[in-house]
Amino acid sequence: MSDVILQVEDLHTSFFTRAGEVKAVDGISFYVNEGETFGLVGESACGKTVTGLSILRLLPEPAGRIVGGKIILDGTNLMELSKKEMRGIRGKKISMILQDPMTSLNPVYTVGDQIAESVRLHQGLPDDMVELEVISALRLLGIPAPESRLHDYPFQMSGGMRQRVVGSIAMSCRPRLLIADEPTTALDATIQAQYLALFKDIQKQTDVAIIFITHDFGVVANICQRVAVMYAGKIMETAATSTIFKAPKHPYTVALINSVPRLDQKDDRLYSIEGQPPSLLNLPPGCRFAPRCPDAQDICHNQQPPEVEVGDGHTVSCWKVK
Amino acid sequence: MQNIAPDIEAITGTKVATGIRRVRIIRQLTLIIPSIVLFLLVITAIFADLSWLGLPDVRLAPYDPVKTSMPERFLPPFWAAEGSTAHLLGTDNLGRDILSRVIFGARVSLSVSLLVILITSSIGTVLGIIAGYLGGRTDNTLMRVTDISLSFPAILIAILLAASIGPGYWTVVLALSILGWAPYARLIRGEALKLREEDFVAQARIIGASPIRTMVKHIFPNIINPLIIMMTLSVGMVILTEAALSYLGAGIPPPNPSWGAMVNDGRNFIDTAWWISLFPGVAIGLVVLSGNFLGDWLRDTMDPRLRQL
């Protein structure tokens, strides 16, 4: 578990709009080890989804573009690949699951056909073998009686079941890396619990590395070994999950963890962070979080803090930490 | 594939540029050019002659459009061999100046389509909103009536009307309006049905708003987009239907010029005197295109969501 499978170096992704350049991701670096689950946590517009799309080079061109940085998968810089080569990677080496299973699935094709499409594209197997692969993918995601489910249409299935089908499509070619973008946000609490347990199981079986994009710290605690906290296009802190919870160093991380209402304690008042995230068109010159930070000093408003290593694999971008 | 452009648009309050600079400039032109074109057409329609101001001899059009001149029949446009600058766009089979007829035709065609569109869209919108919002038996009844209207052949009705009250300007307007509201009713009803389920409509009920208030203040402003699109698409259809009617003798009777009638007049001479049909046809095309582009622009400006912060 110590081999690095994905290395993202100084990634910059921007959207070019009439109002100017929206720097959705403004210089982030992180790495993911083989077989581990890496969490990318943050609120809306922090850049986590754009990061996921950037890795797969699936940005809506020409408005959205990666403008800098390297994405190295298993030694290959994905930025240097041609479009055709990239297509060979998507689905086969890296796969992605999105939040809404209803729009991820084509309503007019059966579930079996949709999984088969991925298998056919990447594995070139004869038809009878394709069906076996499809059944095996369904079984991997815990769908009961997969042989009969093959012929179901998405509308015949419940939300949780559909999300599993989406997972089957993603895992059908046994990718090395799976990017899951808020896959459980739309699910009920008990279904989410099932689904997360399933993810852990799949990881055990296939040794896939997972980048789990979420805003929910509960999910992070449940399933991620390491996590990076993003805010307004930058990574504020990266560490092992237990470190993040036991000894967070960045004020935003601290605030975020405190904002989550706790079931096991009764609060008189919830801890909340004043204000709201900055507009990506009009970013503050210094640290992105400074306007809302309870500990901000002068330098925080004027200069962006460098990334500093404070422990084993624990990095923070904050002037409080030197 | 997940489209995050809408999220970026929500964040920045502006549209994500979907093309490179050159394409965007072309897009701007598609607003400016049709507006100029339409503006000019309207000016020529109004100033074709000023007899309505009591000045019969002040004219934009060089000739009287109904004045025939047998020796000057079939003159081609001025740039052709036998053409002359006296008749810039040539003459038709009765020696009438094409340019003047096109200019005067603008009046008829533009005003007929404007009137018909206003009448049909008003009736159709009101009925559509009522049917879609109230649902139930009201909806069923109104939709039955709409279906019946849609199944009647418009041309047939127009001919019957022309036969009973005589052909003429107002007959054409009546004939096109009497059935023309039905597609609007259908479309608007569909939109109203969708809107009825929106949260803010439920909210209006919760604060005690009456159905009429809800329909006027909440439903109507949100159906303007599809309504405008339909209205601009109708321009071409109305002009063409009017042309068909004129051909069948149920439209604007000769010798008054209407573009549609002119196109039909020239049909028999397409291979020899192509200009008789061409120029009114070009005029129709210009109006239709301009209408469509302008409709797009109108729809975009009127949507507060696309306003810059």
Add this chain to the structure above:
Amino acid sequence: MADILLEGRDLKKYYPVTKGILQRTVGWVRAVDGVSFTIERGKTLSLVGESGAGKTTVAKQILLLEQLTSGTILFEGKDVYKFTKSQLKTEYRPRVQSVQQNPWSSMNPRMRVRDIVAEPLVVNTKHSKEQIQSRVQELLKQVGLAPNHTDYYPHEFSGGQRQRIAVARALALNPSLVVLDEPVSALDVSIRAQIMNLLKDLQEQYNLSYLVIAHNLATVRFMSHSVAIMYLGQIVEYGEAEEVFSQPLHPYTRALMSASILKLPEDEDQKITPIILSGEMPSPLNPPPGCRFHTRCAEAIDICSKEEPELRVIGKHQVRCHIYDDASVQSALSSGLHPGTEGRPQQP
């Protein structure tokens, strides 16, 4: 004696399922199947459950957006269904307002904020334009928005700000009860806390009652005085919030708590077994026989698949579960002993 503002008695909502050309009714979707609760003045009742549980339908019934199939709604002791149309307009609707889940669709995108917040006043009062606008300013200040924002359209605000606007609109008529349907689930985590603090402050300031619909138990803990857990159209556990949270009796409640508790890595040492339910909530068209939850319940006994359990008072809660049929269990509970500790962190 508790001051009860609103009482729901045995509320039911059945949707008919029809088949065939003649549209014969072949079955019923029992979205809400006998739900009873009380909301006290100035207090919050939370209705918690997953999608398909029927909680949103109950909220719609209270807001008179859905008709009751049977049951009674009593507002200040009076049967709402016996109100005349004008009584509803003057005595019920202005007193019972709502904040909806989706801040993006709950406001007319073509209306300016000042008109959105003013509308309840325009519809229900004969105040002058100036009076109304000054009240609008007041309301916006109360919810923490700058008054100079009134000219903007909803889409020009962030999600959290829009929810504040929705709260301002709900307060315009000085209601007694506000129905909040998942008021913060569509918002960012750091904004949720802001809105929830605001709601609590307003409750104290104006003695407001809240009916909160939620699927997240943790959000609910902060705000609730009493809580009702719903499953497949029925209430399975109901009681004072602190009681239910500290001693959840129904297996479903325990599973929900297990799924919602923030399981920190340091808890690994405490060996909490998470409760993971198998399967999904069955369709309300075809609820399982006997107890509706028995198909997913780890503690189901024989009787659970045969007989529907009644809602029974045990100590300070009400529970709908056969495990508590035994009189000895009931008395044990009433005297404060805990039946089991699965899924809950051990008390230190």
